[in-house]
Structure formats: C-alpha cells, structure tokens
Amino acid sequence: MPLVIVATLVVSSMSAVLALVIVLVDLVVNNYGEVKIDVNDGAKTLTVKGGSSLLSTLGGEGIFIPSSCGGRATCGVCKVRVASDVGPHLPTELPFMSGAEIKDNIRLSCQIKVKADIKIVIPEELFAIQRHRARVAEIVDLTYDTKLIRFSLLEPAEMKFTSGQFAQIVVPPYERVREETVRAYSFASTPARPNEVEFIVRLVPGGTATTYLHKHLAVGQELAVVGPMGEFRLHDNEAAMICIAGGSGMAPIKSILFDMRERGIGKPAVWYFFGAVSKRDLYLVDLFRELEASWPSFHFVPALSAPLPDDHWDGETGLVTTVTKKYMDEKMDKSAPKEAYLCGSPGMIDASVALLKSEGIPEDKIYYDKFS
Ligand SMILES: Cc1cc2nc3c(=O)[nH]c(=O)nc-3n(C[C@H](O)[C@H](O)[C@H](O)COP(=O)(O)OP(=O)(O)OC[C@H]3O[C@@H](n4cnc5c(N)ncnc54)[C@H](O)[C@@H]3O)c2cc1C
Ligand code: FES
Known part of the structure; x- marks a missing residue:
C-alpha cells in the first residue's frame, strides 16, 4: 500500500480516537446528572440536567x-x-460587581x-418575561446604518412592557453562525400597542445580530422576541426632564416621550438632546419637530459633532454633552429640580453623567441604559 495512503489512514484513525476520548471525557467530567435549582426560597424548584450555565439552564425552563x-x-x-x-467570583464577573454585590453573592x-x-433569589417580575413568536411586519431604513423593525406578536400575542424597557431579539443560526444569537434592543414603540x-x-460592522437583522431579515419572517426586561423607565416626580441620546439610543427615549404624550403625563420642562455626527446620522427629526409643536414644554435639540459642508447645517454643533451644558447654563432654570434619562454608547453615557453631576443633578436622579 502506498506510504501516503497508510499515513492518511493513521492520521484519520488517530483523529477519530482523539474525538472519541474528548466525547468520553466530556461525558464523564461534565456529567453532573440531575440537579435542583431552588428559586426564591422554595417558591419554585426546578429539576434540570447539570453542566450548562445558570442563564441558559433557567432560559430552558422558561x-x-x-x-x-x-x-x-x-x-x-x-x-x-x-x-x-x-465558589468565588470569577475574573470575568468582577469588573461588573460592586463591593456590596460581591458581599451579597450577586x-x-x-x-x-x-x-x-443551587439556590437563587430573583425578582418576582422576571416570571412575567415570556418568549414570543413574532412576525416581521415592517422594516424601514431610517439612515444608511439604522433600521426600524416592527414585529407583530403572534404567541403570546401581547407583551405588557413599560416604556424604556428592552426585549431580546433571538436571531436564528445563519451562514457560519451555528447557534441562536440573543441581543437586547430597547422598545421604540409605546405600551399602548402591546x-x-x-x-x-x-x-455594528461585523456584528453577529445586527448583520443578520440588516442584511437577512425580511418582512413576513418569524422569529422569537423575549421580554419585557430592564429597569430603565420614567420616574414619577415634578422635576424638569433632560434626555440625552445618540445613535440607536433614540429608541427608549422615543418610547418614553410618546408614552408621556399618550398618557397625558406632564413635566415642568422636557429637553431632548440628540447627538449625531453629521446630517446622514440624523433621523426622525420631523417626528420630534411635530411633537414639539404640539407640546409647549417639550424642546428637541439635535446636535451634530462634525457636520459636512454639504449638510448646510444651521443647528447646534458640537458634542451632545457640550450642547447640553450650553442649554443648561443659558436656557434652563438653574434652581429647578432636574432629572436625566440617557441612552446610547457607554462613552456618551459616562461623559453625560459627569456633566450632569457637575451641573448639580444628584447621581440618583440620573437614569440610563448603556448599549454595551
Ligand atoms: C439594555 C440594552 C439595550 C440595547 N438597545 C439597543 C437598541 O435599541 N438598538 C441597538 O442598535 N442596539 C441596542 N443595544 C446593543 C445590542 O444589544 C447589541 O449589543 C448590538 O446591536 C451589537 O450586536 P451584534 O451582535 O451585532 O454585535 P456583536 O457581534 O455582539 O459585536 C461585534 C463587535 O462589535 C463590538 N460592538 C458591540 N456593540 C457595539 C456598538 N453598539 N458599537 C460599537 N461596537 C460594538 C463588540 O465589542 C464586538 O467587538 C442594547 C444593549 C443593551 C445592553
Ligand atoms: S454578561 Fe452575562 S449575558 Fe452578558
């Protein structure tokens, strides 16, 4: 038999044996059998197959x-x-934990x-989160890199959410992505249409979920939406409201502001600063101008950090934080109590929090969702 065939046979047999050993080791080492998860001190006891993450195991149990x-x-x-x-916190967990959270075994x-x-304690409201079958009803290009996607919910047919919250879109396997991809997206619509x-x-260039949602998703297609989730929401008080958003951070702010209008919720003043780079990154401007025309205490201030000459931009120019500071110093009542709602990239949020604190807004009155 030629040497090359013998060598190929030997290598293939060794690979097969190695694969078998890996499967056996996995079965022995990672075979934890059935384990019990006690949820909220006996309120629920789940019997599950051990070995997977707590997140995915709980998801499998609804x-x-x-x-x-x-x-x-x-x-x-x-x-x-x-x-x-x-066991102790892993290095991957520590960056997200405060001292108090570590002590509390979060x-x-x-x-x-x-x-x-294992015993876990979770807020009761998490039991209300459901996985919905949803059909894509509409896809609208808002800018060259931003789409509005509207889903009709099929089963369960309603999701009772609060404006400001988010859901997870479950992207099916596609091309070289072998498993479902789950990512968070804030509601842009209002709870009036559940x-x-x-x-x-x-x-996000090269992003797993957004590449699918932008390049593969089609009207009529079905996928899963899991929700509602999140703590970001409107707070009931008499403070003037400052909203700052950038990019897709528009979504929860839009939901909150239109929800306020639909439910007749007023605030002494509502300012919305929306940051973009140049005119091609701006969207829904006409919608917010219409809202401004019908809501005397609402002010919409789009700001471009680097307008192009062809933009012929005569609005506010500069970073959204710089423009917000200008308006806080020149147009807002300095002594009036204020609160802030922020949404967008971690960098924008951190810069906004620093500004708002330096302008005297207490940290516990600054609410945000970082799109990390
Ligand atoms: C509470 C919450 C609400 C959110 N709401 C929205 C929303 O309404 N609309 C929306 O578009 N996104 C939103 N996001 C972000 C969203 O969940 C995804 O992270 C984002 O769409 C990227 O997913 P991806 O799978 O395409 O990218 P991934 O495959 O996860 O990432 C690919 C690469 O890009 C980097 N990356 C990830 N996200 C970004 C980003 N935003 N900008 C730059 N680089 C990035 C990653 O670090 C990675 O290197 C939200 C996030 C959170 C936490
Ligand atoms: S850190 Fe656990 S799902 Fe993101």
Missing part, C-alpha cells in the same frame, strides 16, 4: 434573566443573587455553571 451579550461576559446585565456556595448567571444543587413592538437597530 425563566428569562435579562441579558444582552449572549453570555460573553461583556454586558454585565445577567445578574442574579445566589444563596448557596458556588453573580453573572452566564458565567456560573449549574454543577450541583400586540406590536418596534425596535431601532443600528448596524
């Missing part, structure tokens, strides 16, 4: 912990309190594996 990055330990959203010993549910019986939900999705 308990959806809010999360955004699909378990990559980059969003820090999937926190739960673990009331039994699951954990990233995507990072801990269910290997033995049978339809709208999202504003900005394309």
Whole structure:
C-alpha cells in the first residue's frame, strides 16, 4: 500500500480516537446528572440536567434573566443573587460587581455553571418575561446604518412592557453562525400597542445580530422576541426632564416621550438632546419637530459633532454633552429640580453623567441604559 495512503489512514484513525476520548471525557467530567435549582426560597424548584450555565439552564425552563451579550461576559446585565456556595467570583464577573454585590453573592448567571444543587433569589417580575413568536411586519431604513423593525406578536400575542424597557431579539443560526444569537434592543414603540413592538437597530460592522437583522431579515419572517426586561423607565416626580441620546439610543427615549404624550403625563420642562455626527446620522427629526409643536414644554435639540459642508447645517454643533451644558447654563432654570434619562454608547453615557453631576443633578436622579 502506498506510504501516503497508510499515513492518511493513521492520521484519520488517530483523529477519530482523539474525538472519541474528548466525547468520553466530556461525558464523564461534565456529567453532573440531575440537579435542583431552588428559586426564591422554595417558591419554585426546578429539576434540570447539570453542566450548562445558570442563564441558559433557567432560559430552558422558561425563566428569562435579562441579558444582552449572549453570555460573553461583556454586558454585565445577567445578574442574579445566589444563596448557596458556588465558589468565588470569577475574573470575568468582577469588573461588573460592586463591593456590596460581591458581599451579597450577586453573580453573572452566564458565567456560573449549574454543577450541583443551587439556590437563587430573583425578582418576582422576571416570571412575567415570556418568549414570543413574532412576525416581521415592517422594516424601514431610517439612515444608511439604522433600521426600524416592527414585529407583530403572534404567541403570546401581547407583551405588557413599560416604556424604556428592552426585549431580546433571538436571531436564528445563519451562514457560519451555528447557534441562536440573543441581543437586547430597547422598545421604540409605546405600551399602548402591546400586540406590536418596534425596535431601532443600528448596524455594528461585523456584528453577529445586527448583520443578520440588516442584511437577512425580511418582512413576513418569524422569529422569537423575549421580554419585557430592564429597569430603565420614567420616574414619577415634578422635576424638569433632560434626555440625552445618540445613535440607536433614540429608541427608549422615543418610547418614553410618546408614552408621556399618550398618557397625558406632564413635566415642568422636557429637553431632548440628540447627538449625531453629521446630517446622514440624523433621523426622525420631523417626528420630534411635530411633537414639539404640539407640546409647549417639550424642546428637541439635535446636535451634530462634525457636520459636512454639504449638510448646510444651521443647528447646534458640537458634542451632545457640550450642547447640553450650553442649554443648561443659558436656557434652563438653574434652581429647578432636574432629572436625566440617557441612552446610547457607554462613552456618551459616562461623559453625560459627569456633566450632569457637575451641573448639580444628584447621581440618583440620573437614569440610563448603556448599549454595551
Ligand atoms: C439594555 C440594552 C439595550 C440595547 N438597545 C439597543 C437598541 O435599541 N438598538 C441597538 O442598535 N442596539 C441596542 N443595544 C446593543 C445590542 O444589544 C447589541 O449589543 C448590538 O446591536 C451589537 O450586536 P451584534 O451582535 O451585532 O454585535 P456583536 O457581534 O455582539 O459585536 C461585534 C463587535 O462589535 C463590538 N460592538 C458591540 N456593540 C457595539 C456598538 N453598539 N458599537 C460599537 N461596537 C460594538 C463588540 O465589542 C464586538 O467587538 C442594547 C444593549 C443593551 C445592553
Ligand atoms: S449575558 Fe452575562 S454578561 Fe452578558
């Protein structure tokens, strides 16, 4: 037999043996058998197959912990309190934990594996989160890289959310992506239409979910939407309201402002600063101008950080934080109590929080969702 064929046979046999050994080791080492998850001190007891992350195990049982990055330990959203010993915090968890959270054994549910019986404590409202079958009803190009996607909910046919919250869009496997991809998107629509939900999705070049949602998703297609989730929402008080958003951070602010109008909720003054680079990044300007015309205490201020000569821009120019500061110093009542609602990239949020604190807004009156 030629040497090359013998060599090929030997290499293939060795690979097959190696694969078999890996499968056997996985079966032995990672076989934790059945384990029990005690939820909220006996309120629910789940018997599950051990070995997977707490996040995915609970999801398989219909308990959806809010999360955004699909378990990559980059969003820090999937926190739960673990009331039994699951070992020390992992290096991947620590960047997201305060000292108090570490003491309280708050954990990233995507990072801990269910290997033995475990006790967890989660807020009751998480039991209301459901996985909905949804059909794409409309896709609208808002800019060159931002789309509005509207879903009709099929089963369950309604999602009772609060403006400011988010849902997870479950992107099916496609091309070289072998598994479902789960990402968070804030509602852009209002709770008045619980049978339809709208999202504003900005394309992240090379991004797994946004590439699918921008380049593959079609009207009529069905996929899953899980929600509602999140703590970002309107607070009931008499403070003047400052909203700052950039990019797709428009979504929850739009939902909150239109929800206020629909429900007749007033505030002494409402300012909305929307930051974009140049005119091609601006959208829904006419919609907010119309809102401004019908709502005397509402002011919409789009700001461009780098308008192009062809933009012929005569609006505010500069970083959205610089423009916000200008308006706070020159146009707002300095002594009036204020609160702030921020949405967008972590960098924009951090810069906005620093500005608002320096302008005297207490930290506990600054609410935000970082689109990390
Ligand atoms: C609470 C919450 C609400 C959100 N709401 C919205 C929303 O309404 N609309 C929306 O478009 N997005 C929103 N996001 C962001 C969204 O969940 C995804 O992270 C984003 O769409 C990227 O997903 P992807 O799978 O395409 O990219 P990934 O495959 O996850 O990322 C690819 C690469 O791009 C980087 N990256 C990820 N996100 C960004 C970003 N935004 N800008 C620059 N680089 C990035 C990653 O670090 C990675 O290197 C929200 C996030 C959170 C936490
Ligand atoms: S899902 Fe756990 S950190 Fe993002």
